[in-house]
Amino acid sequence: MTTKKESSESTYTKRFDGRKFDELREIETKIGVIPEADGSAMYRSGKTIAIAAVYGPRKLHPQHMQNPQTGILRVNYDMMSFSVPDRKKPGPNRRGQEISKVIEWALSQCIDLESFPNTVIDVFIYIPQADAGTRVAGINAASMALAHAGVPMREMASAVAVGKMDKTIVADVCKEEEDYEEGEGATDIPICVLSRSKQIALLQLDGKISITELKEAIEMAKKACEKIHEIQVNTLKGAK
């Protein structure tokens, strides 16, 4: 009887940084951080920093990649070598390429690519400092940078990484939580929600989770994304 009671309670009762379970880390945003780019933005969530630069729509080379039906979105995500405690070898790697691709799919949901055929929009996302949730920080920065660049968009994208530490569902996981090992361990779920249609543009899952818990996690992510979207909008409106 006692063992059963123990297993139904989560071992993760208090967060490492003292936040509430649905509380986000401190967010700081800025636009126009890269003057040479057509649009740029910085997004900081706790210790995770992402900067994004947008170029285009511009002519696509090589020419055989051009599509007369629609424009193309190219995303390049990379972590800087000093962004993590153990130096990351600079340059593209398997992980970076995969994340570039999923961000590309997520962002292409909200951009009107059909309105500029034969062209490309280049998005560069760099992570100068990483503390978990870099891809969602990248999406948030890129979404603001795209809007700042005047790209025709249907809506904006906001993303957050929700997680499950043992049996507790938390929003915006940090690195310490990502490495949580007690009980059922940690599950990391990055989710991207579009601002108007509330559609989910990205959902990845690393770990184990039951269906009911996943539903709960998605609900939490949707609420968190609304807050993030509000911050994104306020930043864009605050600029002259």
Add this chain to the structure above:
Amino acid sequence: MENNRKIITPGETIVSGEEFLPGDGTRREKEDIVAGRYGLADISDKLVRVIPLSGTYTPRRGNVVIGEITDVLFNGWLIDFGGSGSGFLSINECERFVNKDELQETFDFGDLIVAKVIGVKAKGIDLTVRMRGLGLLEGGSIIKVNPNKVPRVIGKEGSMVNTIKEAANCEVTVGQNGLIWLASDEIENEIKARKIIQFICDNSYVEGLTEKVKEFAGALK
């Protein structure tokens, strides 16, 4: 004028109501007029549109642009003016007779020209130089500004350009794509004009800009 203009973000509802019409950069979703890009919302009469604050240049018919010759073809030239596509200038749109075998005699690679947009099609942008003030640019200097600030540099019916011309004693040609050509006998005048244009771009949201520019130009002497 300032009251009904506010900055809006993509996906935001600008106004709600069946009587409004969606203009540039907006779309209708049931009752609502929704912004399709980042910019200033402008509601004039019942027409709602978004005035872009940033972004690359989108060519329109009638625009005067400054561009560089990037390719010489058998029947014309390709011109890059910083937009998403490249412009095409046919030899039929040249004022003088052009020998088909010697197109480079008229415009060569790397030459800068002033041209007018006569058509925007899916295939490309057609240009002409058959008008006064258009054609090859010789001498002078080129500066680049944000294409969305070009209307400020030109002013109402060219008033700002005339101010710059008078103040700096310098010939000024403004391309809608954000390139500006300055030419004067004295290099100091060109530098002065450049400073004034920079001032306009930095203070483009200030009210009574023309007066401020005159003040600034006077202080330069």
